[in-house]
């Protein structure tokens with residue numbers, strides 16, 4: 001299979017049919033709601049917290065809260081609902097998580113969205129959790145990841161997932177490919193294309209997005225939404241303090257499977273790094289919107305669907 005990634009694909013323009021980019025619509029329907037942009041801050045401790053989740057929901061952006069303070073999740077769902085906002089949380093697959101699903105049901109705190117978030121989502125134990133959630137709280141829109149093959153997408157969709165999340169190892173804080181030899185790191189975009197052959201439900205492209213143009217490329221190869229970690233980390237609203245180094249400002253960004261997150265040196269597949277401090281996330285979202293509007297214009301359409309059909313070229317070598 002010829003593989004490629006974000007850096008060696010270029011989309012080809014079609015005739016423009018709009019007078020202004022402001023005419024284009026970058027909104028996306030995902031599950032029960034429609035959102036202003038097809039992007040999601042990664043469900044990582046250095047990317048999203050309760051305050052940012054509230055801000056995102058209030059401004060009609062999608063978010064997925066991380067699962068690293070499991071005891072706070074029930075209260076989080078209740079707080080969001082008390083504010084009239086949607087709740088979107090993550091769960092794992094350990095035995096205690098079944099009790100947590102029972103708790104949600106018992107308290108009538110049914111999140112609009114749940115994401116099963118494990119490194120290797122193509123697993124009997126993930127399928128068991130999908131069936132449990134779908135049986136107990138069937139109205140929740142269930143996202144399942146992470147996957148990297150069409151077989152996985154087919155089996156996880158058939159088990160009951162409403163959407164899948166694609167990407168094993170392409171993330172900036174990821175060391176999975178070095179530690180295990182497995183994954184989609186280095187060919188994430190073509191893995192997405194490959195998975196799209198099996199997908200009948202929405203896919204989230206997760207990991208490896210570095211530039212706003214990568215959003216259009218992800219949609220071209222089958223994604224409905226894009227999950228973004230390092231690019232969304234480092235903002236005023238991002239969790240964590242500003243760190244100064246050699247006169248420059250940064251914030252910390254660490255992998256969810258890093259020793260920092262896990263508190264142990266066992267089964268580490270992530271690292272910790274500093275990302276430049278970037279100002280307000282609102283400005284980044286606005287720039288993403290404008291760039292995506294330009295992408296739609298180049299695609300010769302008026303909304304995100306236009307990006308699905310454009311031609312593309314694969315570059316042999318790139319000058320960067």
Ligand SMILES: NC(=O)C1=CN([C@@H]2O[C@H](COP(=O)(O)OP(=O)(O)OC[C@H]3O[C@@H](n4cnc5c(N)ncnc54)[C@H](OP(=O)(O)O)[C@@H]3O)[C@@H](O)[C@H]2O)C=CC1
Pocket residue numbers: 092093094117118119120146167168169170171174176207255256257267269
């Ligand atoms: N997108 C990606 O490429 C990756 C993402 N991550 C992120 O790191 C976080 C922690 O993930 P994860 O380690 O799955 O979480 P957990 O340890 O909470 O859950 C994984 C469960 O599956 C078992 N397991 C079996 N095989 C594997 C495997 N190959 N990798 C991991 N677990 C396995 C684990 O048991 P045991 O520990 O005893 O083996 C554990 O019970 C998540 O947020 C995840 O999204 C992590 C790595 C890659």
Ligand SMILES: Nc1nc2c(ncn2[C@@H]2O[C@H](COP(=O)(O)O)[C@@H](O)[C@H]2O)c(=O)[nH]1
Pocket residue numbers: 042043044146167168169170171172173174175176206207208209227228229230231254255256257258269270271
């Ligand atoms: N292999 C690992 N992947 C991880 C880890 N922590 C998070 N992630 C994945 O990365 C993306 C974000 O990628 P980015 O390129 O946008 O920064 C995130 O959504 C996870 O899927 C980890 O420790 N190891």
